[in-house]
Amino acid sequence: MLGEGGTALSEFEEAARKFLARGERSVDPKRYRAVIDSLDGDFSAVARDAQKTGEHLVSGNITAASWIARICGMSVTSAADRLCVGSQLESLPKVAAALGSGEISFQSASALCHLHEQLGEKGRLFDEDEMLGFTREYSVSELRKLCHFARHVADPDGFFNDAEESFTRRRLHISQMADGLYVVDGLLDPVSGAAFKTGLDVLAKRKGPEDERTRSQRMADAAGELAMHAMEHGTLPRRHSVKPHLNLTMTLEGLKGELGVPPADLELSLPISTRTAERIACDCTMSRVLLADSMVIDVGRATRTVSAPTRRALRVRDKGCRFPGCDRPVNWSSPHHIIHWTRGGPGNLPNLVLLCYYHHRLVHEGGWQVIKSGREFRFMPPDRVLMRRARGPGLRWAA
Ligand SMILES: [Zn+2]
Numbered sequence: 001m002l003g004e005g006g007t008a009l010s011e012f013e014e015a016a017r018k019f020l021a022r023g024e025r026s027v028d029p030k031r032y033r034a035v036i037d038s039l040d041g042d043f044s045a046v047a048r049d050a051q052k053t054g055e056h057l058v059s060g061n062i063t064a065a066s067w068i069a070r071i072c073g074m075s076v077t078s079a080a081d082r083l084c085v086g087s088q089l090e091s092l093p094k095v096a097a098a099l100g101s102g103e104i105s106f107q108s109a110s111a112l113c114h115l116h117e118q119l120g121e122k123g124r125l126f127d128e129d130e131m132l133g134f135t136r137e138y139s140v141s142e143l144r145k146l147c148h149f150a151r152h153v154a155d156p157d158g159f160f161n162d163a164e165e166s167f168t169r170r171r172l173h174i175s176q177m178a179d180g181l182y183v184v185d186g187l188l189d190p191v192s193g194a195a196f197k198t199g200l201d202v203l204a205k206r207k208g209p210e211d212e213r214t215r216s217q218r219m220a221d222a223a224g225e226l227a228m229h230a231m232e233h234g235t236l237p238r239r240h241s242v243k244p245h246l247n248l249t250m251t252l253e254g255l256k257g258e259l260g261v262p263p264a265d266l267e268l269s270l271p272i273s274t275r276t277a278e279r280i281a282c283d284c285t286m287s288r289v290l291l292a293d294s295m296v297i298d299v300g301r302a303t304r305t306v307s308a309p310t311r312r313a314l315r316v317r318d319k320g321c322r323f324p325g326c327d328r329p330v331n332w333s334s335p336h337h338i339i340h341w342t343r344g345g346p347g348n349l350p351n352l353v354l355l356c357y358y359h360h361r362l363v364h365e366g367g368w369q370v371i372k373s374g375r376e377f378r379f380m381p382p383d384r385v386l387m388r389r390a391r392g393p394g395l396r397w398a399a
């Protein structure tokens, strides 16, 4: 078998080892990639030949893709891709030659092979010369789009059936980990995915030079902001005739920030920090529950920490988040108590300011201070931000 001493494969391995041990590091990346891609095409043909012999059945694997994936350390998707290329190249000699000579990349050849496979009986509509022309002209992602387009033109019913089959794979899982963070994992259909991405992209824009969040952190915050916005504006269906909301339970001592008291308890979550609890409590509906020996003896009337008339006046005055440079409009901002009501701050206009989801968090958890000076608000950064500003951009600590 190939791969043992004195065979073509062992000679190739020896040549590859020599190449890898070369002293000269500079290699033309285009030619180098072309060699790897043509080898990948040959590997696909070898995988296809192995599939034909039914070797995977002998070794107890149901599909050839899972067998190749296991023995070659690949994902099943990558192995299935190679098998598709290996199988389709048998009837696409010009594409096979172009891949073998390094003229087209493996990814481009793969896009053409998948299209040819999908066309099935309508494969005669596949014009190799025309498709190779497109491959030379377009990037891989453009070619993939073009293949989808060609598939739809040649076989609209098949395209629809494939799309419906893909649709059944949609899923979304959300679960809490031991440290309280939530892990989200899923697949969305093309329309929902595009809508979700568009919504998050708009909310995830960097908010000025002070915004140090990474792109993925901003996307995570955007997902939270989107969900909070839908809940706060009552656009979600009611549950047991009540608007969906978060339930936060904490003791009076906890609200006052006294030492040694138990943390606030957020429904469906692990206990949260006092600062986060304060942020949520800044604008909420509150009920006082009186306990005696763990027995509820009185439940007070639910009251809003910011009354409806004050909220309306605040919305007119601030028109949106008041953090300098922030463009979140009024519907995407909520009231913040400059002196928190748990420390005696009044729920009136002079003590309130509208802040967006991100800047509200920056003030409570991020250590920024809001100072009212006349009609204006000043936002004072914490010491670490001041020190960074003093160092200036591009300067590093001396080693
Ligand atoms: Zn607040």
Ligand SMILES: [Zn+2]
Residues within 6 Å of the ligand: 321, 322, 323, 326, 327, 328, 355, 356, 357, 358, 359, 360
């Ligand atoms: Zn803001």
